[in-house]
Amino acid sequence: MKILHTADWHIGQLFHEYDRSYEHQKFLDWLIEIIRIEQVDVLLVSGDIFDISNPSATSVKMFYTFLNEATKANANLQVIITAGNHDSASRLESPKPLLESSNVHIIGVVEKNIDGKIDYEKLLIPIRDSSGNIKTWCLAVPFLRMGDYPAITDCTNPYTEGVAELYKEAFEYAEKIKQDGQNIIAMGHLHTHHAEITELDKTERLIMGGVECIPATAFHQDLKYVALGHIHKAQKIGGKEHIRYSGSPLPMSFSELNYKHQVIIFELDQEIKNLEAIEIPLFVTLQRIPQSHQPLHEVVAMLEQLPQVDSAPKTTPYLEVRVLLEGPEPALRHKVETALTGKKVRLAKIDVKYPDYAQEAPEFITPEKLNELQPLDVFSKIYQSRYNSIVPTEILQLFQEVAQEANQTVE
Numbered sequence: 291m292k293i294l295h296t297a298d299w300h301i302g303q304l305f306h307e308y309d310r311s312y313e314h315q316k317f318l319d320w321l322i323e324i325i326r327i328e329q330v331d332v333l334l335v336s337g338d339i340f341d342i343s344n345p346s347a348t349s350v351k352m353f354y355t356f357l358n359e360a361t362k363a364n365a366n367l368q369v370i371i372t373a374g375n376h377d378s379a380s381r382l383e384s385p386k387p388l389l390e391s392s393n394v395h396i397i398g399v400v401e402k403n404i405d406g407k408i409d410y411e412k413l414l415i416p417i418r419d420s421s422g423n424i425k426t427w428c429l430a431v432p433f434l435r436m437g438d439y440p441a442i443t444d445c446t447n448p449y450t451e452g453v454a455e456l457y458k459e460a461f462e463y464a465e466k467i468k469q470d471g472q473n474i475i476a477m478g479h480l481h482t483h484h485a486e487i488t489e490l491d492k493t494e495r496l497i498m499g500g501v502e503c504i505p506a507t508a509f510h511q512d513l514k515y516v517a518l519g520h521i522h523k524a525q526k527i528g529g530k531e532h533i534r535y536s537g538s539p540l541p542m543s544f545s546e547l548n549y550k551h552q553v554i555i556f557e558l559d560q561e562i563k564n565l566e567a568i569e570i571p572l573f574v575t576l577q578r579i580p581q582s583h584q585p586l587h588e589v590v591a592m593l594e595q596l597p598q599v600d601s602a603p604k605t606t607p608y609l610e611v612r613v614l615l616e617g618p619e620p621a622l623r624h625k626v627e628t629a630l631t632g633k634k635v636r637l638a639k640i641d642v643k644y645p646d647y648a649q650e651a652p653e654f655i656t657p658e659k660l661n662e663l664q665p666l667d668v669f670s671k672i673y674q675s676r677y678n679s680i681v682p683t684e685i686l687q688l689f690q691e692v693a694q695e696a697n698q699t700v701e
Contacts, residue, residue: 292332296335297374298336298337298542299539325363336520354385367393370395371394379435425472426514450503457510476516476517478517479519482503483503485521486523524537538551553567577635583613613626615643616645617685669681
């Protein structure tokens with residue numbers, strides 16, 4: 291059976307306030323073509339279908355239109371989708387009864403029995419061949435929130451050990467059900483130990499509450515493949531070829547400027563074979579000017595040399611401008627936007643850097659010391675912390691004038 295693994299679509303995401311519907315639609319159209327050409331039997335989507343828990347009607351329509359067209363592209367296609375931390379688990383799987391008639395299975399919620407135990411049967415999806423025979427069982431585990439995983443007493447990390455226990459119990463349940471010649475694979479939306487993260491993945495850790503990562507050993511050695519989502523950079527985990535993140539299909543930040551996005555495809559019989567990554571076309575390019583931070587006047591000169599607009603707005607590249615400043619520059623955005631007027635780019639981000647002057651070690655301020663500080667002292671410390679330099683004389687004078695006026699008003 292040929293299986294395709296993808297994740298982290300984030301349909302509806304804005305890229306620095308720019309709508310990405312065009313890019314997402316192009317990706318989904320491309321994916322349908324891959325499913326048709328490769329004659330994919332099983333599509334695994336490991337979480338974060340949408341970017342927000344309450345997606346727009348346009349995003350929802352795009353998703354269900356894809357499912358309709360994908361199942362038409364391959365009549366025997368089986369689709370297994372799990373919810374990610376960006377998805378609303380219950381909303382995502384609400385059309386589940388209808389979709390299952392089309393071999394589309396969505397798992398968002400970890401259901402429990404009347405005795406409070408996890409109902410592992412609901413997490414276990416049979417994968418059948420063209421004759422209707424079960425060839426593989428899939429542990430379709432969604433993003434696990436507090437209360438979804440077993441509570442472990444006397445443990446050092448309830449999340450890590452609880453998640454590991456869930457995968458252990460789920461595998462043992464599948465082992466009891468599966469027959470000779472049948473395999474078990476798994477899905478997950480989580481942060482694994484030693485995973486290489488991108489700039490945006492750092493914010494994802496906050497969504498998870500900063501909890502510990504899951505080790506590769508949490509996945510039983512007899513699992514034939516583990517399809518992971520949540521980390522946006524494609525990679526294998528723990529040195530294991532069969533434990534992988536597929537990565538996001540679209541660039542999620544400028545840190546992915548030179549990164550090639552992909553889906554994973556492989557054949558599964560008794561063992562995995564012909565595992566390969568298929569590169570996803572970049573539908574809208576990213577540009578960074580300059581490559582390293584330069585003074586504003588030099589950057590403006592570079593921007594003014596860019597070509598004029600001669601392409602459709604939907605495919606106009608996103609631009610990150612890097613500027614090296616000595617201090618505050620209130621007119622920064624205006625100067626950059628003026629230089630870019632009529633240019634063949636969309637300004638997405640201005641990344642500012644200040645000179646790396648030697649700084650003193652952070653000072654601990656006691657309540658008593660805080661009471662002794664004057665407004666000018668506080669302003670000077672904040673300015674130095676932000677701009678890595680002392681406050682210029684003219685700005686100090688302006689601040690003192692404002693402070694005096696404020697005192698006179700209060701009096």
